[in-house]
Amino acid sequence: MRRVESAPRAYTRSRSDGRTRSRALRVPEVKRIFFGPDFEVPAWLPGALTLLLLLPGITRSFWDRDEAQYAAIARDMEEAGHFFNPELFGRPYAEKPPLAIALTAVSFRWLGETELAGRLPHVLLFSGASVLLFLIGRRISDPRRAFFAAMMLPTSLLGLLCGRLVLTDSALLFFALAAVFFLLDVLGGRRSLRAACLAGAALGLGVLTKGPVAALSPGLFAIGHCLGSRRVDRAARRRLFLSAAVAVGISAPWFLLQSFATHGEAFRSFWLRENVERFLHPLERHSGPVVYYLPVLLLGFFPWSGLLAGVWNRRSLARDSVGWGLWFWAGGVLVFFSISATKLPTYLLPLLPAVALLIARSSDSADPAVSRTSRWLTAGVGAGLLAASVAAVSRFEILSDAPAILWPLATATLPFLALPLFPKRTGTSARMLGLALAGSLVLSLFLPPILDHARCWAKLGRRARIERLRAEEVGTVRLSEPALGYYVGTGGTGIWRSREDMIRSTAVSPHRSFLACITATDAFEAARDGRIHVRILRRGWNLLEDGPHEAIELCRLTARHG
Known part of the structure; x- marks a missing residue:
């Protein structure tokens, strides 16, 4: 006998004579349909919600130093018509590869030289990264946990800030996640030749975005996956070498042509100064201690940083190949940038997807209750964030503008300070996600105009x-x-x-x-x-x-x- 699906029974009721009669759809039934175990999360939903959070405020003026510099390079590229020869005020610019800046230049040509045109490609790439994170999570877990992990990215403070700026980080994150997504096929049971080529193409485009650092996240995931599986057959090894060859074939020609065209100056400027020297010596006063990224992770991943306390359980530490890959990804990125001499908060962005997936996989259910330790840690990080904001405002002595600057942060943060007061059964991760979405929307709507007014x-x-x-x-x-x-x-x-x-x-x-x-x-x-x-x-x-x-x-x- 054919089994009747559970969802249609919310709309009809069977009678003894075999007929059915309609009845009104009640609230508990709506919750069961859309939030129950039978609900299918569409792949476009994380991207649409990310766009909703990032689009407000992208028409405001450029205020970050690097954002304005990349916008100026893109404008010069568009005016000169050389989309793969970066220039800044008429002088060659060899500090970064051209792909992310070229996307901004193309947007300037199509949409005009505006802040909206400059930021739109990066917002779309960051939204695409949320979709890719959901697809990766769905492959290694279930759709509910995948959606939970995907929404951690745009609702974290670091993701909410970086996702709307004209920087290379959004494109780097998109191509790195695309490479990881296709590597799952290369390392898994399918071992698809097409997946190997696509992984290499994504990796090559990532190198054309920010250089060899684009290979860090996919490479660490692949190494951890291979160690966790304890046995990598010959076919998988051939696919990995093919991916590396495709990546080199896509990215190497541009670097070689630039080096020849500039008589080696591009090689010295990018490979030696921007990579080797940046790793060995602090550049542009961007330095910090070895533990620099621990507070950056706690504050930048807020409001989800409190859930890190639940990652250290037996489920997330299980000896499966995907778990090993995620741990190598997260730990390797953290260690690499911690020992680097030059430090910036945005360098930690490639770490967030791995941490989000680890948190989602560590739970025992699709909507787990947040532990008391996690709730107290979340409240403590939120209190520290508010205290740091007040200290920053006091340092710059703009107390007359302090209420305008602080009230969006306070509105978005105060609900999380009250998490320890709620019973455990009401403090589920789904409700926490609702608070994070609401708080992120408040910050997106009200903080950009305040910063725009403060920056002259x-x-x-x-x-x-x-x-x-x-x-x-x-x-x-x-x-x-x-x-x-x-x-x-x-x-x-x-x-x-x-x-x-x-x-x-x-x-x-x-x-x-x-x-x-x-x-x-x-x-x-x-x-x-x-x-x-x-x-x-x-x-x-x-x-x-x-x-x-x-x-x-x-x-x-x-x-x-x-």
Whole structure:
């Protein structure tokens, strides 16, 4: 006899005479249909929810240093029509491979030179990474756990921030997860030749995005998977070598052509400085202790960092090949960047998918209760996050703007501070996911306009572009800010090393007019010097520069006659 599916019985009721009659759909039945064990999670759902979280605020001005620099490179590439020869203000740029920046340049050409066009490719790639994480989780677990793991990525603080910026990290994450997805076929029972080629193609595109670091996550997963299986047959080894060959074949030609075209300068700049020297020595003052990434992981993975306490159980430590692969992935990335001399919080982004999958696989059910230890750890990390935010605001002495800056963080964080007060049976991971989605949406809607108001570079740069119709030079004093150069326009800005250097440059050219973005103190001292005339054009607040409460002035400097 054919078994009647459970879902249709929510809509009909059988009668003794064999007929059925309809009845109203009740709330418990809706919950059973959409949140019960029979519910099929569609693959597009994680990507759609990620888009919902990342799209708000992407029209705001570029405020991160690297984001503005990559946008300026993409603009120059689009204007020159050379999508695989990065240039910054007319000079060759060999510090990063071109793929992620080229996607931004193509978006500029199709959609215009706007912040929306610059950020849209990276938002789409990050949303695609959420879908790939769901597909990986579905392969190694069940759809409910896979969805839970996939949504940890965009609802974590680090993912929510990096997913909307014009950086190389979103593209790197997408191609790394694509390589891991196809490696599951290569290392599993299928051993597909097509999967091996696709894994190599994804790996090669990742190398063209950020260099050899793209091979770190897929390589560690493959090594751990092979060690966990204890036996890798000849066919699987051949497929792995094929993937590596395809990756080299895709990425190597561009690096070779660039090295020949620049007479070895591209090789020295990228391979030696950006990889070897960056690993051995801290560059651009980005350094930290060996334990630097432990607090970064706790804060950047919030509100899910508390669930790390539940990973250390027998289920997640089981000796299966996938578990070994995930542990090698997570542990290897953490150790590699911890011993690297140059440290940045965004370097930890490739670690988050592995940690999310480990957390999802460690649970005993699709909707497990969050343990008391995890709830207290989540509340402690949330309290630390709020305390750090208050300390940062106090350091920059912008107490008048403190409520505007802190209330979105407080709104998103306070519910997690109350987790220890709830009974264990009500503190399930599904309810926690609902809180994370709501908090992430609050941050996406209200934090970007606040940061846009606090960072003055777009306002000053647009005013400088207007004033530059009569000016011959724009510069900054002791400030290197790519965002100002981007909004000033092609050519960027000059940098005077000191106030005296600015005064000398202006005084020796009495017939030229200068624009300067300097601190209020420097503007006052330059005017008091008497050799130049200072006219304030615009004021602005700079939230994240060194030094507290720096007021930035856009000034017109003209040498005095006589």
